[in-house]
Amino acid sequence: MKRLSLLNAPLVLSGAFFLGASASAQTPDYRADAIHLLELIDTEYAYAHRFDGRNPARGAQGVDPDSVTDAASLLRFAECAVNALQDHHAILGVSSPRSYGLTPSYNDLWVEVREGAYVVTDVRAGSPAQAAGVQPGWRIASVAGQSLDEAVTGLCGGPFETDAAKGFAARVLAAGPRDQAREFVFFDAEGQTQALTLPNLYQVETPERPLINVTDRDGVRVLRFNDSLGDEGLIAAIDEALSGPRPDGLIIDLRDTPSGGDTLYARALMGRLVDETKPYQRHALPQIERDTGVARQWVEEVLPRGDSLAGVPVVVLAGRWTGSMGEGLTLGLDAVADAVTIAAPMAGLLGAIYDYDLPQTGWTVKLPTETLYHVDGTPREAYRADIVLDSADRRGPNGEDLALERALELLR
Known part of the structure; x- marks a missing residue:
């Protein structure tokens, strides 16, 4: 089914x-x-x-x-x-306590293979890893007492042979089994060994947060979405955030949207920023072309709704913990609101997933079934921001949010 x-x-x-x-x-x-x-x-x-x-x-x-x-x-x-x-x-859609955590939703380390080493290329803001002092550029030597090379080789689903495949496996391992703390040995920027025990994100209590944090910076309104792109009540929160005097500019901060969401809420936001119907993304079902030789593609549109803020300059912030619908919304705002996008590479979650039930157990499997594209034909996972940062969440020497400051400079 x-x-x-x-x-x-x-x-x-x-x-x-x-x-x-x-x-x-x-x-x-x-x-x-x-x-x-x-x-x-x-x-x-x-x-x-x-x-x-x-x-x-x-x-x-x-x-x-x-x-x-x-x-x-x-x-x-x-x-x-x-x-x-x-x-x-x-x-x-089913797991055991020993199942590895989901990336990016329950992972705070983005790991890639560079020149043969497993390098932390981004650290999630506000996470246990950041609190413990882990920095982009650190290398992972071992996880759970095993060298990362050995752990990647032994992870089921392999062999993981390319650098991209090894990076995927390393991220799975970095998220760790859900019922236990994560044991790492890192090499820091000076090459010194750092042995750290980090809690599993499934065991970390998430504080209550509003669906959207709204702040005003000299007439520029900043909307930071708190991993809420699938939450009931978000449409009302969007309308409340956009109410009041017309802002001089909008910053849509999607850097904490790893769990994705629903296109309903993406269209709810974009509909307030247009005054005419506009296409926002392309879909395709490649299986149909594979089976029949006849391609099927279609375009999803955004329709205006409510009081329009069309023409207000928009800047979008995104990064490694911008996932799925967050990625689609980044591309959509680029297309329909002519937004400037400032982003590190995003999570790169492929396509739109469908649920399939296994007939005997009823267990659910979630597979990317549609391929998704920017309206200009760029695959969503290949999109590059207007301004590319190594890490959109990286802080300056005094704790400055460099991406946010860059966005404010643009709008001023």
């Missing part, structure tokens, strides 16, 4: 295995669900071109349907199959 997921990074069940509703009161055929998952990836995954059209889960480490006999082995199989896609937007 297939359905469009309303939230691009929905709440993932944790705790004991979710054995959900099976097709009947009988014991589910777990192996049949394993085979069905591989067939779903064959037919529905929109980004198979990254692997020359093949399904990388077939033959990957830990992906053997014959090893699946119960719920625990099916979950391990499914996690390994999803890891093989090397795609942080392909996720499961």
Whole structure:
């Protein structure tokens, strides 16, 4: 069964295995669900071109349907199959306490391979890693007592052979199993060893925050979205944030939107910034072209609503913890509001995900099924901001928010 997921990074069940509703009161055929998952990836995954059209889960480490006999082995199989896609937007709707956390929603370290080293290229603002002093440029030597090279080699779903694939695996490992603290050994900027224990983000209590923080800076209104792009009540919060005197400029801060959201709320914001209908993104279903030779593409539009703020200059801030709908909104504001975008590379979450239910267990698998594009045809994951920063959340020597200050300078 297939359905469009309303939230691009929905709440993932944790705790004991979710054995959900099976097709009947009988014991589910777990192996049949394993085979069905591989067939779903064959037919529905929109980004198979990254692997020359093949399904990388077939033959990957830990992906053997014959090893699946119960719920625990099916979950391990499914996690390994999803890891093989090397795609942080392909996720499961079921987990165990030992399952690795989701990136970027429950990760505070962005790790990439550079010149053979595992380098922290960004640290999430306000996170345990930042509080512990981890800085961009630090290298990770080990995680959970194992060298990162060995851990990447041993992570199921491999082999992870390219630098991009190794970076994906390193981020999975950096998020850590959900039920335990994370043990790291870093090399800092001076090459000194730093051994740190960081709490898992699933164990960190998130303080209550408004859906949008609104501040005024000399007539420029700053709207910082607090990972709220799928929250009920956001439309009212948007309208409240845009009420009152017409601002001289708007800064839309999307640097803390890792969990994605719903296009409804993106269109609600953009609809206040236009005075005529405008296209904001392109969609495609590559599977249809693959199966029939006939392409299917369509354009999603934004319609005006409420009191229009069209013509107000807009600057968008984005970064590594701008995910999915946050990325789509960044591109959409570029298209419909002629916004200036200031961003580090974003999370790069691929496409729009659909929910698929495994027929025996009822477990949900979330796969990128549509490819998404800027209206100019640029794939969303390949978009580059007008002003590219190494890290949009990086602070100056006295704690200055450099990206925000750059945005204010532009609007002044």
